[in-house]
Amino acid sequence: MLVQTCLARRMNTKILHTFLMVAESGGLSSAASVLGIPQSQVSRHIKELEEICGAPLLYRHGRGVSLTLAGERLHGTLRPALIQLQEALSTVGDQDREPSGPVDLALSPSFMHAVGLRLLDAIQKEYPGIQLRLISGNSRYVYEWVLHAQVDIGVLSDIGMSSQLLLDELGSARVVLARHPDFPLLLDSEARPELSGVALRLPSPGQGLRRQIDIWAAKQQIVLNTVYEIDDIEITKEIIASQRAAAIVSRLSIYKELASGAIVEHVLGNDFRVRSVMATARNRPITPAMKAVIKILKQISAAVFEEIED
Known part of the structure; x- marks a missing residue:
């Protein structure tokens, strides 16, 4: 009943977008930053929506805000309804025109x-x-x-x-060890690469793939010999081609070179994917x-x- 009451009342849809952004970002200030409006305006929008709905939608606390039960009900219905409305409005009159x-x-x-x-x-x-x-x-x-x-x-x-x-x-693509065919590398009995002491190129710290690699290495109890920290994939391929180091990369970035034989790969784990x-x-x-x-x-x-x- 709460949701129907809110949606049935005549209102500016901007306050609905504001509520969604507050609910999904967890705070008034973060929502204001994303929306590009003052935090005071965000507060006014939330207050207006609570008055329309006749129920509090947010709990305020030291870490930001959380949805009340009423807020959760409204959020669950509002997101798909607004997406559908936006799609309908954006396609009105466009059916007979080529996108441009x-x-x-x-x-x-x-x-x-x-x-x-x-x-x-x-x-x-x-x-x-x-x-x-x-x-x-x-x-x-x-x-x-x-x-x-x-x-x-x-x-x-x-x-x-x-x-x-x-x-x-x-x-998704597997994360693999990529090397030049002549780059020296020892393999264990299950054809897995022995990485101890091997010169490696890794993504720079702070990159998502680097965090995954560090977590994987810790679980495997491997100390990686990081010689290069480079994010550019073309320079990485030059490093591999010149046999300066091997590299831990997404297979997506080297699949053309794998097909040509310029690079060979070693799987680090079927579940190690990006x-x-x-x-x-x-x-x-x-x-x-x-x-x-x-x-x-x-x-x-x-x-x-x-x-x-x-």
């Missing part, structure tokens, strides 16, 4: 290497009216760009990401041009992840 206009898409370096050119060709062929702009950046930067509306869509490695973005998994996810902002509508790009992106991603598992 600019779309900024940020990709992690590995993903750019794997799908960038295919994606450009497919968009140009199927949606010539769309100006697709590709931007490369590490996952933590892609996350910030999407969050602060500097790009429309992002693709990043999903390792402990916040719920402030809408995330949609595109696929997911690639598509990210969009919760508080921004998806335009027809963005929908077209997302559709092609998902198709190409599915094909690429199927290839790298072969």
Whole structure:
């Protein structure tokens, strides 16, 4: 009854978006930062919505805010209802028009290497009216760009990401040890690499994949010999090609070189994987041009992840 009362009353939908952002970010100040409005305005929106609903929606406490039972009911119904409304509004009058206009898409370096050119060709062929702009950046930067509306869509490695973005998994790839075919490496009886003392290139500290690698090494009780800390995948491939070091990488970033034989791989564990996810902002509508790009992106991603598992 509470939800029906709230939705039935005439109200500015901005206060609904404000409530969702507060509920999903856990605080008034963080919601204000994401929405780009003063915290006092966020407070007014919440107060107005509580008056309309006739019930408190939030508990205030020292660590931020939490949803009351009434707030949880409203949140559970409101998110899908607003998404459906945004989609309906964005498609009115667009059914007979080809999607057009600019779309900024940020990709992690590995993903750019794997799908960038295919994606450009497919968009140009199927949606010539769309100006697709590709931007490369590490996952933590892609996350910030999407969050602060500097790009429309992002693709990043999903390792402990916040719920402030809408995330949609595109696929996952094994994390492997990559080396030049002539790079010396000992294997144990089960053909697993002996990494003790082996010169390695790893991602820089703070990167999501680096955290995964450090956790994996600790569980295996392995002390990694980190000679290079580099995030750029092209320099990493040069290091491998020159036999300066081996590298722990996502298979997604080297699958073309694996096919050509320029790099060989060693599996570090079937469960040692990294997911690639598509990210969009919760508080921004998806335009027809963005929908077209997302559709092609998902198709190409599915094909690429199927290839790298072969």
